[in-house]
Amino acid sequence: MRVVILGSGSGTNAEAILSAASAGQLGPTQVVAVYSDVQNAGILEKADHYEVKNSHLSSPSQQAIFNGESENLWIETIKEDVPDLIVLAGFMRILKEPFLKAFSGKIINLHPSLLPSFPGLEAIRQAFSRGVKITGCTIHWVNEVVDGGEIIAQAPVRVMPGDTYELLEQKIHGAEHVVLPSVIRDLAIGVTPFLGE
């Protein structure tokens, strides 16, 4: 299973995948490329460390991002990797229809809440502010509805009295680092993912 990872940040989830893959824990999974829409993002360094091809998904202009021109370039780039699975791991850009069509049924996203609670941005902050006692993370197939695709796996995280926002963030990221590689392994070996943690 040829996997491409897209991210915008420090790449801790990408690292969890790369580390598990390099340790042979993800079955027939090969991470073939890591891309970031953010120049010099930490995720690219993580890919370097694991000697995986990586690059910045650049745009000719800001305008090109808005009119989808950049995304069309990205499609061409990623098509060359012949991916079976595209993993959005902290990728902060909403992918448009041409991208979704080009890789239909092959894109999964990680969202830091138990969807359908707290879709969109700042999910952990939203959950913390609402005072929920259980939140978590969700891996889902990506379709045209933001955070609305079919759910593959979820993991619960308990908010304990006295938990700060920062601690909750760490707990959720901790759950993510277990669930995301686990789901990729299950998809690679062709079993139904059912344990979120």
Added chain:
Amino acid sequence: MRVVILGSGSGTNAEAILSAASAGQLGPTQVVAVYSDVQNAGILEKADHYEVKNSHLSSPSQQAIFNGESENLWIETIKEDVPDLIVLAGFMRILKEPFLKAFSGKIINLHPSLLPSFPGLEAIRQAFSRGVKITGCTIHWVNEVVDGGEIIAQAPVRVMPGDTYELLEQKIHGAEHVVLPSVIRDLAIGVTPFLGE
């Protein structure tokens, strides 16, 4: 802590409370009355079994329910019980402002989902249809926003591959029967509820 329970159905959650209270497991909790807006509801039989005062909250007419006249009668009835806590356990009617004001800060509700996911009716059905992998139940303070009050406790329930709707319903009810008495015990003894199960 004088507790009044309101319900509309078979009363399995009321029974979980009554059973735990009669076994001395709920600290200084006394269930002083059980009421139902539905005549001959199973919940009233359950109260009978535990020798707790119970009755049907009747209405002079359907009109009286809609214009709040009936609810004003219920307020008077329940005030005589001098409740410290009113527990909505499968109570299928939305309480209006006069009721909420009369017992301000004293009403808790049990909802069969991890709020804010799936508020409103048929929460278990909604969760099952959406294909979530984790759902559960929520105990929250009741305010004027339906299913919108401050969350007291939540318990997670995992949806496993092959779970039928009926099984999921049973699993969630099972969680409810643990969490609801546990929250009442914690409120009675004055500690912060934090374990959902």
